[in-house]
Structures are given as C-alpha cells and as structure tokens.
Amino acid sequence: MGIEERKEREKEHRKEEILDAAQKVFFDKGLPTATMDEIAEAAELSKGTLYLYYKSKEDLYLGVMMRGMQVLFNEYEGLAASLDSPLQKIIKLSDLYIDFFVSNRKFFRMFHFLQMPQFHKQVSDEMQQYCGIETRRLWDLVIGIMKKGIESGILRSDLDPIEIGIILWSSSSALMMRGDTEGDRWKERFNIDLSHTLEVSNRLFLNAILTDKGRKEFTALR
Amino acid sequence: MGIEERKEREKEHRKEEILDAAQKVFFDKGLPTATMDEIAEAAELSKGTLYLYYKSKEDLYLGVMMRGMQVLFNEYEGLAASLDSPLQKIIKLSDLYIDFFVSNRKFFRMFHFLQMPQFHKQVSDEMQQYCGIETRRLWDLVIGIMKKGIESGILRSDLDPIEIGIILWSSSSALMMRGDTEGDRWKERFNIDLSHTLEVSNRLFLNAILTDKGRKEFTALR
C-alpha cells in the first residue's frame, strides 16, 4: 500500500508550502522583524504547526536560504555542462553569480546571516549539517574549476586552487553586498557605480591569476 | 560658574560607562542575545536610565562599534604621520587592518551588522548620521591614500582611486570575516590558513594595481 509514501509526499509538500510562506515574509521583513505569527498566517496554518516541521525561526530561515542556494547551484551546473574550456567556466561562474545577485537580490541578502557567528547557535544540528553539506558542494564546485584551470595551464600553477577560489568568491560577494546596502550612497557621494567596481575587481584579479597562455585565451574570447 | 560644564562632563562620562558595560555584554553575547537588563546590571544602573542616554539597543550597539572604529582610525592616523611614501602608507593601512582584526576580533565582529539592511531601520537618525560621518572619514582616508599613490606614479593612473580603495578594503574585510567565522573549518577540511589567503589576496591585488615604478619600489622595500 502506498499510503506511507503518499503521506511522506504530503509532508514534504507541506514543508515546501511553509518555506514559500516564510520566504515571502523573510523577503519583506528580514530575519529579526519577521514573526512566526505572520509566517503562520501566510501559510494558512497555526503557529504550532510550523514547529512540527521546523525547529525554530532560524531553522526556517536557513531552509529558505538553502533553497535559494540550490537555485544558484543548479543554474550553474546546467550552464557549466555546456562549456568546455576552464577559462569559460570561470568567467561563467563569476557572471552567473552577478546575475544571481541582480535577479535574486533578496535571496542574496539572506546569505549575510551565514556569516554571523551568533546566528548559528540558534540553529538545530540537522539543519546545520544540511547547510554544511550544501556549502561544501558549492565550494567543491568552485575549487574544482580552479583546479582544472591550473591543470590546463591557463591559471598560474604557483597559486593554490583553493585559495584563489575563496578569494574570487569572497571578494565578489563582498562587493555585491556593499552594492546592495550602500550602492545608492556611493553613487550619490562619489559617483561610483559599485557594479562597475565589481567588474574592475574581477578583471584585475583574473588578470593576476592567469598565465600568459590564459591571458591570450582570454583576449581571444572578447 | 562651572556647574553646567561639570554636569556636561558627568553626562559624557556616564555615556562612556554605559558603553563600557554594553561592550562587555555585546562582546560576550552578540546583538541578538544580549539583553538590556544584562547591560543595565553590568553598568550598575536601571534599565530605564540606559534609555535616557541611548534611544535603543541598536543605538547602543552602534555606539560601541563607533568607538571601536575610532580606535582603528586613530591608530592609523598616528602611524601614517610617520610615513612618507604613499606605498608604505598603503602597506601599513593593510597591515594595520589585519592587526586590528587579530587583536580586536570582537570589535571587528560587530562590524558585520553594519552591512545588514534590516539592522539600520532600528537605529535613530542621530546615530545613523554620526555613523555616516565616521564612515565617511574612514573612506576619505582610504581614498586619499590611493589618490596620493596615483599622483606619485606608483599606482596605475588608468584606475579610479575610489574603486581600488573599495576593492582593497572590501576584499580584506571579507576574508577576515570568513577567517573569523569559518577559519577553523577551512583549516580542518582543506588545510587552508585563511590569514595566509588574505596575504595572498592582498599581494595579488597590490601587484595588479602597481605601476612598474611601484613594483620596483615595492621589491626594494622587502
């Protein structure tokens, strides 16, 4: 009998519905000001029910975030499969991340919380573990690309693939975050477009890690 | 009569005492889990009194943070005065920021909140303005150094001093933040020392923005 299976499906479906509602509220209000009552109302469920599916507000928040991460992840995997050259993959990864920031700004904004030590303490072990697995998956992907780049001779072999992966990802994230929160102010005060700054940053950095061969290939692509 | 003046001094003193207490509690617990009652107890005052001096918990938090920022700022101003060459000033700024991170990690950690859009909404206008002024002061300093670097011919003149200031500062901050929250995990999983990664990042980036003349001067310094 498939009753067990159906119930399992329904349970998963309810979890998704709750995530949908939570996403709407978190997008609007952010973690601190969103309330569980609001989320319950948006989900057309009672507050108690939310706690049958997620252990805490923070768990729910991470649940929404992880779903966003998978959007980014899957988009990239799809695109990367159609590309052969490691250089193109690097460029595509960097471009895609920027695109994701532009078109999923509210997801991106949620990512801030990942970096707050105090936040993690309120999260259940299961969610933390799940989070760790997904994050690891992302890093393996980034690092894998860099390794391929070095193997194929377009990236400097005296650099550590892991380190340049972190640097590229972190500096991009940082500039996008700044663009998100302070973009208008920079434009107004200094007439600086932070999305342009991000391009400059990535160009400078890419140039610094490419070999001569890589640079040739890069200029050929333009 | 100096009564007015004395009272003014005492008021300022009380504000500082409250900041001291708040700092202790925020360092221990972080913004979300610290409570005003705890701070009041640490300050040996009633909770109501805190609100006579600061408008909200977030205001108090920013008050502590701004004091930390001034520590960093003053340290740099002192050091920069003793240096002539723009290149040395750039290197010193970058080193000092890292030192500050190492020895004032808890201050540094507080800075995370500056980047959260949702946070600012709970802050009074006065504090926000004060915050803006101090931040502006910091950026003027960073940008000023970059401008001098370009004028003196050690930094590429085809780059915008503001943009490279932001890039250098942001990428350093990002890597320190990551080192703070995830340093242990990176060490364990990939045997990567993120403080080394930060050095690599700064070296790569500096190299990318220096002119030939700048690079010569740089190697001469080592």
Next chain:
DNA sequence: TTATATACTGACTATTAGTCATTTATTACT
C-alpha cells in the same frame, strides 16, 4: 529651609518565540 530642576528607578505594557494539552482528521480493523 524650601522650591525647582535634574537624574534615576523599576514596575508595567506590548510583543513574540516556543510549548503542549486538546481537538480534528485520517487510517486500520471488525
């Protein structure tokens, strides 16, 4: 000494995360 102004207090309110005894719906069994 008294009146006024200033600094401080802590009980109180409002909000909200999280719980749990109770109710409602679903499935299994006769």
Next chain:
DNA sequence: AGTAATAAATGACTAATAGTCAGTATATAA
C-alpha cells in the same frame, strides 16, 4: 458502517525581553 487507534493541526498559554512612564531621590538655587 461503526469504532478504535494514529497522525496532524490548533491556539491558548508561558517565558523572555524591548521599551515606557509615573513616581522617587538627589542636587541646585533662592
């Protein structure tokens, strides 16, 4: 179908805590 057993959902309740404000204590002025 009817009934017992199981699972899902509820919402009133508790505890914690940011922020308030009427009242108290202290310092200054007259």
